[in-house]
Amino acid sequence: MPGNPIGVTQRGRAFLILDIKKSLDLHRIFLKGENMYAYIIRRLLMVIPVLLGVSIVIFFTLRVIPGDVAQTILGTSATEESLAALRGRFGLDLPVYEQYFMWISGIVIGDFGVSMRTGAEILPEIISRFAITFELTMLAAIISWIVAIPLGIIAGIRRNTKTDFSVRIISLFGVSIPNFALATILILILSLAFNYSPPVGYVGFFADPVTNLKILFLPAFVLGTAMAGAVMRMTRSSILEILRQDFIRTVRAKGVKERIVIFNHAFKNALIPILTIIGMQVGVLLGGTVIIEQIFSLPGLGQMVLTGINQRDFTVVQGAILFIAFVFMLINLLVDLLYSYLDPRIKYK
Amino acid sequence: MTEFIQKLREDKVGLIGLIGVLIVIVLALLAPLIAPYAPDEMHTEQVMHSPSSEFLFGTDEFGRDIFSRIVYGAQVSLQVGLIAVGIGATFGLIFGLLAGFYQGKLDSIIMRIMDIFFAFPDILLALTIIAVLGPSLTNTMVAIGIVFTPVFTRLIRSAVLTVKENEYILNAKAVGVSNIKIILKHITPNVMAPFIVQITLALSGAILTEAALSFLGLGVQPPNPSWGVMLNESRAYMEFAPWMTIFPVAAIIITIFCFNLLGDSLRDLLDPKLRQ
Numbered sequence A: 001m002p003g004n005p006i007g008v009t010q011r012g013r014a015f016l017i018l019d020i021k022k023s024l025d026l027h028r029i030f031l032k033g034e035n036m037y038a039y040i041i042r043r044l045l046m047v048i049p050v051l052l053g054v055s056i057v058i059f060f061t062l063r064v065i066p067g068d069v070a071q072t073i074l075g076t077s078a079t080e081e082s083l084a085a086l087r088g089r090f091g092l093d094l095p096v097y098e099q100y101f102m103w104i105s106g107i108v109i110g111d112f113g114v115s116m117r118t119g120a121e122i123l124p125e126i127i128s129r130f131a132i133t134f135e136l137t138m139l140a141a142i143i144s145w146i147v148a149i150p151l152g153i154i155a156g157i158r159r160n161t162k163t164d165f166s167v168r169i170i171s172l173f174g175v176s177i178p179n180f181a182l183a184t185i186l187i188l189i190l191s192l193a194f195n196y197s198p199p200v201g202y203v204g205f206f207a208d209p210v211t212n213l214k215i216l217f218l219p220a221f222v223l224g225t226a227m228a229g230a231v232m233r234m235t236r237s238s239i240l241e242i243l244r245q246d247f248i249r250t251v252r253a254k255g256v257k258e259r260i261v262i263f264n265h266a267f268k269n270a271l272i273p274i275l276t277i278i279g280m281q282v283g284v285l286l287g288g289t290v291i292i293e294q295i296f297s298l299p300g301l302g303q304m305v306l307t308g309i310n311q312r313d314f315t316v317v318q319g320a321i322l323f324i325a326f327v328f329m330l331i332n333l334l335v336d337l338l339y340s341y342l343d344p345r346i347k348y349k
Numbered sequence B: 001m002t003e004f005i006q007k008l009r010e011d012k013v014g015l016i017g018l019i020g021v022l023i024v025i026v027l028a029l030l031a032p033l034i035a036p037y038a039p040d041e042m043h044t045e046q047v048m049h050s051p052s053s054e055f056l057f058g059t060d061e062f063g064r065d066i067f068s069r070i071v072y073g074a075q076v077s078l079q080v081g082l083i084a085v086g087i088g089a090t091f092g093l094i095f096g097l098l099a100g101f102y103q104g105k106l107d108s109i110i111m112r113i114m115d116i117f118f119a120f121p122d123i124l125l126a127l128t129i130i131a132v133l134g135p136s137l138t139n140t141m142v143a144i145g146i147v148f149t150p151v152f153t154r155l156i157r158s159a160v161l162t163v164k165e166n167e168y169i170l171n172a173k174a175v176g177v178s179n180i181k182i183i184l185k186h187i188t189p190n191v192m193a194p195f196i197v198q199i200t201l202a203l204s205g206a207i208l209t210e211a212a213l214s215f216l217g218l219g220v221q222p223p224n225p226s227w228g229v230m231l232n233e234s235r236a237y238m239e240f241a242p243w244m245t246i247f248p249v250a251a252i253i254i255t256i257f258c259f260n261l262l263g264d265s266l267r268d269l270l271d272p273k274l275r276q
Helices: A008-014 A026-032 A036-063 A069-074 A080-089 A096-108 A122-157 A162-176 A179-194 A209-243 A246-253 A258-295 A301-310 A314-342 B002-010 B012-029 B066-102 B104-118 B122-133 B137-163 B167-174 B179-215 B227-237 B243-270
Strands: none
Touching (some): A122 A162, A122 A209, A179 A258, A179 B179, A179 B227, A179 B243, B066 B179, B167 B179, B179 B243
């Protein structure tokens, strides 16, 4: 599949001949998979050079910006002393490579530095904002799964019927509607019909779960739509592919109930490509939060990046983007590892 | 080729996509003939005028004709789409061919760099590049082009790895054909099918990303008639003048939908596995 970051998928699909029920037996995986831990450690270690690469790209890219960063922040009316003080405080008067080593050695010990604008510590800010972004992403993912997987299965089972056609059109629309356009149009419809306006302010889940969910439902719904479209399409095509295979015919010939054929045999086998698309879509969701948080005024990590860019607060931008890239890579790793739960025939080399 | 056109004719969904894409292209090319007004022409007497025979899609807060701006907006979208995808596809093709054909260290270096770019969600990478280059039409195209390069590189590399194992390539090598000639004459034409499909799908992605960046105020800058800019500007007035929101949204959705329909059909037609 073009652009598929998970090379194991195609190989995994080739193995999908037998009933996968046994492969969901976790004991068997860990007993058999003595290489599993080595694989996890190796994959985690592989994250380090890529993250270093990411940090170099972000840091040096932001340093290429024309003009004096101190001047940009303090404005044209700033005195030479205040400019020198700011440069000194953030090490901007040092050679760029020294600035990088200072920054990255701080990151290693969990010190992301302070904001050039506000002087606030960056890491606590990232963590508190990430909680919002994470909740939004997860809620969006859950909404999309609840809608997409059952509809995808139904479309696959009832191929070439009106139901199938409707699901395909809905899913293609889901993929084609940009989230910012859907958000704007939904806010428009709701405001005209119910006098709705996006809530101002944010309440944490643990402070007031009901208000929190009220605030997050619409943004999560909007964000989940595109993912739902993609997951629906993948579920449908995977189910179609599996239903054509010999083992399904055998199971049916044995007189097993259709419901069991679909859920215990076909769906479980179809899960690997569905999981792949879900893993890929979580990255899209994370990116999508930048826009959705902006539209719905949610103080998440995406909004932090955007505000940082608009205010040219580079320490915030580089810290937040590095953190997002780290989370993004961890999710991809997690998806890769989840394959083993679904199909232990996938070898870890 | 004839067989391909015949199949595309039979595929009604793909045909709808193709017609939609052609309409957008015609709108963009003939914008000065189709649009009744210039995109920045202000009718100060008729600010936020609802749709009428004079202003088909109404006017915006400066009294500019929304229909004309949508038509000219097609130019912006297509321009960004074509140039950004052109940048991504060209570099992706070069890197992918080199990595796949030569493998070894060169492959490792190219693919590790691509891994780094893959570690960013698309929009964030584009935002970072825009933060450096500054928001403008040209920089938006460059940023999207850079974001798309790794996708094309991976696609071409994997296609090259398959193609280069064919006997005719081994034969060409055996009779002493130069590597450059093998790459250009024997490998490149054989990786074109997935490349073309990816270009169609990337076009919709580029148009979408441009609209998103412009919507955030970091892409094409006003008063350029980008659909994303129009949508962003409409937000403050959407309750009083909903047509300012509805038509740019419709333009974005229909265009991306048609490109996706066409891309899907091309994939089905060109993928030998699905063809069976």
